[in-house]
Amino acid sequence: MYSNTQLCLSVGGNGRIGDGWVVASETCAFDLIEARYEREILPGEILMIGKRGVESVRPFPPAPRHNCVFEYIYFARPDSQVFGRNVYEVRKGLGRQLARESGVPADIVIPVPDSGVPAAIGYAEEAGIPFEMGLIRNHYVGRTFIEPQSSIRHFGVKVKLNALHQVLEGKRVVVVDDSIVRGTTSKKLVTMIRAAGAREVHMRISSPPTTNPCYYGIDTPTKEELIASSQSLETIRGYLGADSLAYLSVPGMYRFTGGEGTGFCDACFTGNYPVALSDDTRVRQLHLFEAADR
Numbered sequence: 001m002y003s004n005t006q007l008c009l010s011v012g013g014n015g016r017i018g019d020g021w022v023v024a025s026e027t028c029a030f031d032l033i034e035a036r037y038e039r040e041i042l043p044g045e046i047l048m049i050g051k052r053g054v055e056s057v058r059p060f061p062p063a064p065r066h067n068c069v070f071e072y073i074y075f076a077r078p079d080s081q082v083f084g085r086n087v088y089e090v091r092k093g094l095g096r097q098l099a100r101e102s103g104v105p106a107d108i109v110i111p112v113p114d115s116g117v118p119a120a121i122g123y124a125e126e127a128g129i130p131f132e133m134g135l136i137r138n139h140y141v142g143r144t145f146i147e148p149q150s151s152i153r154h155f156g157v158k159v160k161l162n163a164l165h166q167v168l169e170g171k172r173v174v175v176v177d178d179s180i181v182r183g184t185t186s187k188k189l190v191t192m193i194r195a196a197g198a199r200e201v202h203m204r205i206s207s208p209p210t211t212n213p214c215y216y217g218i219d220t221p222t223k224e225e226l227i228a229s230s231q232s233l234e235t236i237r238g239y240l241g242a243d244s245l246a247y248l249s250v251p252g253m254y255r256f257t258g259g260e261g262t263g264f265c266d267a268c269f270t271g272n273y274p275v276a277l278s279d280d281t282r283v284r285q286l287h288l289f290e291a292a293d294r
């Protein structure tokens with residue numbers, strides 16, 4: 001399939017360590033080896049590293065860019081530079097905007113670790129509500145989304161996350177997560193938080209509702225499996241068992257760009273695919289793993 005459009009997930013950058021050149025898919029790798037970050041590798045660009053140093057080759061004609069906005073929300077590490085911005089700062093900004101759009105009286109703000117932490121910090125700062133770690137993650141457990149059976153994934157949620165009774169008991173709690181996919185994990189988390197004694201549980205999501213699958217290299221559930229594609233906000237709230245539920249708006253998501261979404265792909269939220277899809281493409285959606293049951 002040919003298209004005069006450059007789709008881009010995080011393609012990384014290049015850097016220097018002594019007299020040598022290094023390349024990594026995420027810039028946080030340069031910190032590990034004490035390399036100096038030079039610049040981002042652009043979509044459609046080829047870097048040739050040889051005796052003459054680094055040469056940039058761009059064999060494709062100029063085309064509109066559509067960087068994956070979900071890199072900022074979930075995919076990339078918070079200590080990386082992606083598309084010219086620090087991921088941690090963008091995620092905090094998403095949380096601050098979420099608090100502006102859907103603030104609620106509460107006693108504490110807690111994240112769903114780890115990807116929800118920066119947004120929860122931003123939400124807490126903007127709302128003036130204390131930030132707490134009400135859910136503790138076991139980092140010695142693998143990622144639950146790659147488990148082949150739903151029963152194993154569901155057990156993995158309980159092993160991976162544990163609620164702190166001492167933090168949650170009697171509290172009105174805002175729970176900040178980056179996204180909801182099927183909703184099954186979020187439902188289990190709400191149940192877990194209530195069992196730990198929380199008086200109220202308010203779910204806040206630092207991205208818009210995920211209503212469409214990705215066909216550009218990211219393995220996601222089909223549209224029918226995405227809870228927000230067919231259910232209303234109130235129905236999802238009832239399914240989760242939360243006292244309230246709110247997502248970040250699409251315009252709010254782009255607050256960090258000044259409100260301009262040009263140059264990004266947000267098809268998973270809007271259905272606006274920058275490269276036209278045939279019916280055959282939709283049928284052949286790949287399923288390497290089960291997507292996370294968030």
